[in-house]
Amino acid sequence: MMKKQIMKEKILVVDDEEGIRLLYKEELEEEGLDVHIAASGEEALKKLEKDKYSLIVLDIKMPGIDGIEVLRRIKEKWKSLPVILCTAYHHYKQDFGTWASDAYVVKSSDLKELKDTIKGILGSR
Amino acid sequence: MGYEILEKVIELTDSSEALEKRFDSLAKSISQSLSFDQCAIYLFDEERKIFSLSAADGDRNDLVHTYHDGEGLPWSAIKKNRPIIANISDVNDGRWRGIKDNGLLGFATAAVYPIKDDTGNYGMLYLKSRKKKIVPLRKRKLLSVISLQIGMAIKTNECILNLTSVNTKMRDMQARLIHAEKLLALGEMAATLAHEIKNPLMSIGGFAKRLSQQFTKDAPERMYADMIVKESKRVEKLLHGILNFSTNKGFDLKDENISSLIDDTLALFEDEFKRINIKIVKELKGNITAVKADAEQLRLVFTNLFTNAMQAMENGGILTVKTDCVEKWITAEVTDTGGGIEPSIIGNIFNPFFTTKAEGTGLGLAIAHTIVANHKGMIEVMNDIGKGVTFLVKLPALVQ
Numbered sequence: 001m002m003k004k005q006i007m008k009e010k011i012l013v014v015d016d017e018e019g020i021r022l023l024y025k026e027e028l029e030e031e032g033l034d035v036h037i038a039a040s041g042e043e044a045l046k047k048l049e050k051d052k053y054s055l056i057v058l059d060i061k062m063p064g065i066d067g068i069e070v071l072r073r074i075k076e077k078w079k080s081l082p083v084i085l086c087t088a089y090h091h092y093k094q095d096f097g098t099w100a101s102d103a104y105v106v107k108s109s110d111l112k113e114l115k116d117t118i119k120g121i122l123g124s125r
Numbered sequence: 126m127g128y129e130i131l132e133k134v135i136e137l138t139d140s141s142e143a144l145e146k147r148f149d150s151l152a153k154s155i156s157q158s159l160s161f162d163q164c165a166i167y168l169f170d171e172e173r174k175i176f177s178l179s180a181a182d183g184d185r186n187d188l189v190h191t192y193h194d195g196e197g198l199p200w201s202a203i204k205k206n207r208p209i210i211a212n213i214s215d216v217n218d219g220r221w222r223g224i225k226d227n228g229l230l231g232f233a234t235a236a237v238y239p240i241k242d243d244t245g246n247y248g249m250l251y252l253k254s255r256k257k258k259i260v261p262l263r264k265r266k267l268l269s270v271i272s273l274q275i276g277m278a279i280k281t282n283e284c285i286l287n288l289t290s291v292n293t294k295m296r297d298m299q300a301r302l303i304h305a306e307k308l309l310a311l312g313e314m315a316a317t318l319a320h321e322i323k324n325p326l327m328s329i330g331g332f333a334k335r336l337s338q339q340f341t342k343d344a345p346e347r348m349y350a351d352m353i354v355k356e357s358k359r360v361e362k363l364l365h366g367i368l369n370f371s372t373n374k375g376f377d378l379k380d381e382n383i384s385s386l387i388d389d390t391l392a393l394f395e396d397e398f399k400r401i402n403i404k405i406v407k408e409l410k411g412n413i414t415a416v417k418a419d420a421e422q423l424r425l426v427f428t429n430l431f432t433n434a435m436q437a438m439e440n441g442g443i444l445t446v447k448t449d450c451v452e453k454w455i456t457a458e459v460t461d462t463g464g465g466i467e468p469s470i471i472g473n474i475f476n477p478f479f480t481t482k483a484e485g486t487g488l489g490l491a492i493a494h495t496i497v498a499n500h501k502g503m504i505e506v507m508n509d510i511g512k513g514v515t516f517l518v519k520l521p522a523l524v525q
């Protein structure tokens with residue numbers, strides 16, 4: 001019982017840009033999260049097979065399997081795993097945001113919105 | 126004798142000079158070749174029912190400049206529907222057969238020929254001679270032909286004017302189309318570019334912020350890093366604006382009530398308005414026909430208009446917001462008291478990146494314009510120099 005409370009929430013950040021992966025990792029670790037990273041859709045799916053995560057932060061625009069496809073596969077296999085979609089594009093919101101992902105965040109150097117969204121989702125479980 | 130005048134009349138329809146100018150030289154030729162002392166051409170104003178002087182040869186002081194409804198020889202010629210040849214004595218009291226016409230004073234013979242065709246009256250040809258003279262049949266026939274020709278010239282001229290105005294309208298429309306196309310091309314290009322810039326920019330801004338936190342509050346390094354944060358935020362704002370151009374993606378149309386949409390948007394500004402002493406006057410029609418709209422985008426239109434108004438009224442003022450339903454349009458008016466827009470720049474305000482503000486992106490109105498156009502609406506600006514501006518947004522009302 002005690003042990004579970006100290007255990008950090010483990011999340012996976014998927015983004016093809018190195019800078020953004022590092023930024024997310026450092027900022028989110030400061031929020032007390034156990035942050036793992038994947039540089040592509042393929043890598044993310046591999047990691048998901050091996051490990052259990054509390055939440056995924058997923059970039060949409062990536063070479064190879066893009067974020068939308070990753071989202072589709074995640075929802076097939078791990079229905080209850082929360083996914084936050086991130087993109088520079090505001091307009092995906094209407095296209096994809098509503099039907100499968102749990103939240104949608106427009107990328108910004110100000111990570112407040114992302115952090116609040118993560119807290120909201122993890123806190124509500 | 127006299128027939129060279131016909132050439133002159135025919136030339137009337139065949140010249141690019143302004144009609145009034147051509148009339149002046151024509152009047153001169155007519156009086157000369159038909160040996161009258163004075164020749165005047167009057168034009169008929171259908172709406173005001175008056176004949177007004179257009180051209181004359183001879184002393185203009187002897188001329189009546191306007192014949193109002195029913196007055197003088199011109200109107201009796203109209204009533205009789207034929208030319209009038211009047212012989213009076215040269216010492217008359219401005220009267221012929223009981224018809225008062227001050228133009229007759231000092232003349233002994235007058236000839237009045239209506240300029241008309243079967244569709245209506247165009248004007249009047251008015252000739253006078255100081256000495257009594259006979260106007261032979263040959264000259265009368267000539268005068269009939271001349272007035273007919275003048276009528277044709279006027280009609281042709283009207284056609285040309287109409288054509289020119291249609292042409293101007295078409296050119297205007299074309300310019301707007303090109304503008305819209307430019308915006309679209311810019312939007313597409315900018316969206317791609319913005320997307321590519323956003324990711325690295327996010328790293329720059331994000332890490333600069335982390336860097337800043339490593340230094341104490343008064344360290345110069347902290348100030349440098351904060352500057353990077355601030356500037357990259359500014360570029361982010363710009364990119365956000367640019368991305369709003371590719372609006373055809375995810376256009377989410379629903380029936381919206383414009384009054385409540387505006388009310389909601391206005392609510393977000395209330396505190397800020399209060400702080401800088403801006404009074405809000407709302408005249409929002411509650412029971413208003415809906416529009417098909419993407420609420421989020423339409424809110425952006427009004428957000429941009431309110432922001433501009435606020436920036437124009439930094440020292441307080443009044444913001445008036447009205448909605449109405451006019452024929453098939455739902456209209457929304459945003460009026461400020463911020464002094465208006467310099468006339469020399471008003472043609473540019475809807476152009477992307479046009480700004481007069483140090484921190485502006487110049488995208489506010491360009492975005493508003495694009496969004497409203499995407500809704501098949503219009504946005505217009507009414508400028509009251511020294512007072513303020515009104516932006517009028519018109520959207521098609523839903524037919525019920």
Ligand SMILES: Nc1ncnc2c1ncn2[C@@H]1O[C@H](COP(=O)(O)OP(=O)(O)OP(=O)(O)O)[C@@H](O)[C@H]1O
Nearest residue numbers: 433434437465474480481482485486487488489490
């Ligand atoms: N209500 C207004 N009163 C006076 N001038 C205005 C008003 N609205 C717009 N303008 C003029 O039109 C220009 C363009 O406006 P626009 O909203 O497109 O860009 P901006 O306000 O300068 O920048 P941004 O919207 O990105 O902050 C402004 O810089 C200003 O000169």
Ligand SMILES: [Mg+2]
Nearest residue numbers: 016059061062
């Ligand atoms: Mg990416």
Ligand SMILES: [Mg+2]
Nearest residue numbers: 432433489490
């Ligand atoms: Mg603006």
